[in-house]
Amino acid sequence: MSQKSSRIRNVFEPLDSSLVTRRWQERFGISEQVFSGCIFFRKARSIWAISDVDLPALSYEAVGMRIMNCKDRPWKPTTSALQIFGRYATKNIIHLNQEESMIFLEGGSQVIESDCEIGYVVVFYRGDVLGCGLYSHGKLVSQIPKERRMASTIKGAECEA
Amino acid sequence: MDCLDRYREIVPDYVGFRAIQSLPLYNSARINTLKIEREKLLERLEEEGVLFRSFEWYPLGLKLDIESPGKLLENLLGFIHIQEELSMVPPLVLDPLPGECVLDLCASPGSKTTQISQMMENQGLVIANEPSLARVAPLRSNCERLGVLNVAVTRYDGRNFPRGPFDRVLVDAPCSSEGRERRGPGVLSRCSRERSLDLGVLQISLLKNALRLTKPGGTVVYSTCTYAPEENELVVQKVLEDAEDLRLEKVSIAGLQECPGITEWNGKRLNDALSCTARYYPHINDTGGFYVAKIIKN
The missing domain is CATH 2.30.130.60 (Archaeosine Trna-guanine Transglycosylase; Chain: A, domain 4)
Incomplete structure (x- = not known):
């Protein structure tokens, strides 16, 4: 499941959490600790967050919450994600x-x-x-x-x- | 409403049962503790002049005296979820714990899924399965609005959901929905014994697979919003007959009056243990209608 294949095959690919939390820190000043209970996945141009668990080997339609859309620049946070994590924003x-x-x-x-x-x-x-x-x-x-x-x-x- | 006639012998106060069918059900909602504390939500509603009353049996359930509760800001922000009163029962009977792995086999639109998620405090994992693509959209949308982070959605045919094991499985099965007449009049015109027998075949397959996917010691809750024994006790009886490692646990919620599952139907004796399952009738608690069974896999 390389990055390339995930975009082609539309599968959920695990993502290093620092790649996600760095962006939220930069844009909104949200500390990475806020995301400490989550793991992240990328599917096509979206990033998803789910509670930190071992996911059984199934074919998934959705994995937790879609938190970011990276289709365009700059990346866009979803309203759902801001309603959970946005209250920790400092800028x-x-x-x-x-x-x-x-x-x-x-x-x-x-x-x-x-x-x-x-x-x-x-x-x-x-x-x-x-x-x-x-x-x-x-x-x-x-x-x-x-x-x-x-x-x-x-x-x-x-x-x- | 002739399809209800065949329940004359099993429903207590049958006249009252018939009479309440034409009375519409009040609006109700569940407080979503993933996003707001109960006291804060109640304060907000009071401030806005919304009339409400807490359920006697569940502090997070509210009867709302308002025409379109879906338009409340509290709903748009995911502080509440519009949900029928009895629909809040199966997750309570399932009784999931934070950190567990739970399967909701027939999940859309996600009212029970999100209640399970909230009971698990957004920890552990809930697999919300829904085969229909069209029904995945409302399921996902409700999960996102309610701030759920521990739900993953799959789209298997529930009869063939491939692998577990799960600590708990909810089978809120597709059913003839006779218990929804007060919410959507006309439901009964589509009901018949034949339809219930057909649905029973599907329901047995779903429940059997749910039990296969459950860990030893795990719990399966089977629920429908219908009165038909062919979709309720007869389904549970069939899976009990075909497996030796199952037992029923009594379904009872303090403050909500249930009637015991039937142990005789059309002159035939059923498994006595089915009296541990629960029938909820609309005229007894002023609700819709529901059936709930709790099965433990030894």
């Missing part, structure tokens, strides 16, 4: 107020003032991680997956196809 964080968080949860874009670096950010509301946002040139674009968005209010109707 590239945006806190929203109630009105802003509604727009975010509906999948919308909005102007937000922040000193975050350009790229993916952890979005909070009242201490809870809402999910992943893309921050660029003063604009925050929600990356919440469609099936996990709030139904649009009348004003935010543009957000939902």
Whole structure:
């Protein structure tokens, strides 16, 4: 199961944990200890995390949680992963107020003032991680997956196809 | 609703049983302790003015007096999972422990899978098996929303799931779903003794394979949301007949009233031990309907 074959055959290939934790440390300042109970796998362009166990030899459809998408640069954290690990972030964080968080949860874009670096950010509301946002040139674009968005209010109707 | 008529002799207070079928079931949800503590969640709901009541038999179960609980922010964030009350019983009977290796043979949409995961505190391993590709999507989506990290998904035909061994296996079998009438009226129009007999063949194969995959000393829980003995006691009786190393353990949840599994059907005597299995009727606890058996492999 070399890296090459995993991409071709679409199988889960074990991944050295430092390759994963380094990226979360760099972007969000999340300590590698946060991931200490997990092992990691790569399948195609996604990285998955699962509790640290010996996996029986089976053919898997999913192995734990898909935590990163490395299809494009920069890599993108999933909203599911941020909701678990994002609360340990020390940088590239945006806190929203109630009105802003509604727009975010509906999948919308909005102007937000922040000193975050350009790229993916952890979005909070009242201490809870809402999910992943893309921050660029003063604009925050929600990356919440469609099936996990709030139904649009009348004003935010543009957000939902 | 004629398909229920044949249960006249086995259901206590049959008139009450018929009468409640047309009453819709309230909404209910499970608190997901992988993401939030119970007290914090209750505080949030109170703050938002959501009316709720905890189950008497399970502190993590809530009856919600709200029309669309799926739209609650708490649901979108995975703090709660919309789940029918009795659907929370089989994982409690299975009683998995952190660090164990557990198989959920018929897993989608993952309500019980994720409850098992939460009982195991995200440690150990749950294999969630679901043969249908279309049904894998909601299973995965629920696992991800609820912050589950100890579940791996497979897509085998449960009758041929290849290898174990597992400490515990849940067989929440495909069934005629007669117990879901209060949730989705019309279910009963598709039910018949013949359909139940057909499903019974599948259910026996699933349960036999589950027992094969279980470690000695391990536990298998078999559950359905139906009343048909052909899908319940007769399935369990068949696997007991064909193996010598099995015994039934009494299914009982404090605060929830069960009726004993039947030991006679259509004039035929069944294995007496089947009275250890549990039938849950809608008019007794104001719920849906369920059947649960707990089998120990010696």
